[in-house]
Amino acid sequence: MISIALFSNKSGVGTTTLTYHLAHMFQRMNHRVLAVDLDPQSNLTSAFLDEDDLAIIWEGPETPVWGEARDRGSTGTVATSVLPIMEGTGDVRSFDPVEILDGLWLIPGDLRLSTFEDRLSAAWPRCRTGEADALRTTTAFYRIIVDAAARVDADIVLIDVGPNLGAVSRAALLAADNVLIPLAADLLSLRGLQNLGPTLRLWRSVWRGAILPQVPPGIVAPEDVMAPLGYVIIQPTMRLDRPVNAYRRWLTRIPYVFHDAVLDEPGTAAEDTRDYEIATLRNYQSLMSLAHDARKPMFDLTAADGALGSTQSYVRKCRAEFAQLAKRVLERLSST
Template sequence: MATAVRPIMDGVGDIEEVEPVTVTQDLWLLPGDLELSRFEDRLSDAWPRGFTGNDQAALRVTTAFHRIIQRAAERVDAEIVLIDVGPNLGAINRAALLAADAVLMPLAADLFSLRGLRNLGPTLREWRSTWRGTVLPKVPPTISAPQGTMSPLGYVIMQPTMRLDRPVRAYQRWLDRIPIVFATAVLDQEDFTIGQRYEIATLRNYQSLMPLAHDARKPMFDLRSADGALGSTQMLVQRCYQDFKALSEELLRRLSAGVG
């Protein structure tokens, strides 16, 4: 991605087309790079300058990620694009999320995730409103621009401590609060509807699988005995596979249904 925006950062042109890296059959990757941090200031400067619609250079900066993703997806005929962003509300994430039709939020069962949700919801609405109401109508047809939909799809709970397949009580108190905050802060609903399912999945702490996966350079659910997944660890690999399979199926269901 850093290579793709380097002409913009250097002030010598527009985005450069990049070749998606083949990971496996029907799966490709556009790798990020720490060098993208240099693009943050350029994105921050371009955002307000694009409000008038007269500064096409600013609009090309703001839409750079969208256009890189669009070209890469067309190149490999991708049906779904997953955009992985860090836990912040900076200019890089804004530009990346503008390109997203839906937003999936990973959460931990703690105070910081609740505070993050309270900040994220209003910020997404502000970005969406500004983009769709102020900027998008002024983007010339010569520049491919995202719709800025960013529809909240739900959230995934990450790694609560489990006992007999149930979170321990200390975490359960936070888990019980998350749906209310998600409904009010993210979905902007005045009332929380009891029974409404916003949680897509719970992914447990898979213990030793993460370091094994790093060492083997493969997903946790694809580890084999040759990778060090022996005995009870192999049973955990199978459980991990089932958990991620269920997550993927629920995501596809929600995307197909168009619900958040």
């Protein structure tokens, strides 16, 4: 099993859209894919499931609330799984992931996951002394993912992580072998990358150096965590008063900032050596609303979905770009 967290410190760069479409593309490349929604906003879950499914999972009569544990049978959300930890009554509960397609499954997110933040934050410093309950709390997401992946025999796990550096994001990133970072070619993304990089390195260092040696044999815990896989650039929506050249200065700085902030290798990048740039994707904003209404990936839109005339050529370009992106991700994984 290979796990990849898609994470950016800046919202609005398309992290969830990227996760959703990569999951579908890997599935059609005959991989068994588990998508995991660890963003408390749960946008990935909303992309995969319609309102009727969401009502059953989130608002149904068997939906647990904190302080009231109920049996949900064989399905549940991430928040349902960590409910015993939240209540102090036990360890994570295991559920079957939701089957989206043959070869594609989802661990649904839940807005209640945000209430897990304080528990995770309090557990982190206590992990250094090997306290078992703190270690079980910190590794909860990882153990949920390992169990779900084994249930469906997944070979690729894609984890959607919220755009912040809080305790939920830290625990989500600890559950991943690799981190793929979506970026826009703008100042805010660059500043976010400068903020994100040192924090990722710190978390990884603390986990591997101070915490992992304290983990007892009875607790399943991640070892090789948060290795930087690279970044994907999402092109901005062009306006007539803001030509492409206006973004060039940010594009040329991205390799330097990535090597400096994320890899801690200042001065090793060159403009023409974008070795960690996985792909550059055009902005498919015009297709997103159609895809949302059709409840399918943008690259599967047909005339019946409203993708008429020249829009079909745009759909084909989208399909080709995401196929190439998936191929490059696999190549990058095999070379690391």
